[in-house]
Amino acid sequence: MQYANAYQESKRYAIESLSKGEVVIKLFEEAEKQVKMASILIERESIAKSYNCIAKAQKIITSLNLSLDMQYPISIELNEMYNFIFDKLGEANVNRDVQLLKDLLSLINDLKDSFKEAEKISNPKRSRGL
Template sequence: MKENTYLEKMVMTASPAKLVQMLYEKAVEVLKEAENLLADKKFVEFNEKVTRAQDIITELNLSLDMEKGGTIAQNLRALYNYMFQRLVEGNVKKDVEKIREVRGMLEELLEVWKEAMKKAGNVTPPEKKQGGLNLMG
């Protein structure tokens, strides 16, 4: 229980940039778990983890500012849509390669995001925080 309280506090006080990083990290984590569950033929749990990753990708997609984001936001939207579709296919067909493909893409995005946050100094004003992001589960 203490871990959940700590995580909730982190989410509530994180900048939007940090929340994106946390979403990427959680998606990578649940996809690793999904791969292990599939190897163990635990299909119900596998489905739950892949569905959780799909929810995270949906959240990332919905958080894009298409007006201000320009080409980058458009490219990310296309990438998120592609990843979501690959997860659906991987889940239905129990295809670990599709899951690994998406996990690899998310790992790359995470590294690029971390580097961008360093360069930007992660200076997002606190009043621009977004609510409603659910990292639990």
């Protein structure tokens, strides 16, 4: 029990020490993982588990969308993109469409990479691990 508490505490500290940009990147990485897993599970005909993975990915996209500061024009564009991804994830879930999931995965990766680049530019010391 003591080790579990230590693990949880170190995990909490690691998350709290991340910049906002790094948190966004971690969220995209988790969405990516869930979409990949959903694709695999659909192919294995494990529909209930794939449904749960897609639901988790949708929850992440919703969290990203809710975190936007709508006073900036880029936020309006990201809002539209997140709504599109959310809707298409739902469509892929209903239709068990692995190709659509792969297409969405590509879009999620592009967004993640864009945020990684922005994080490097806005926080160069942190990006080098200093």
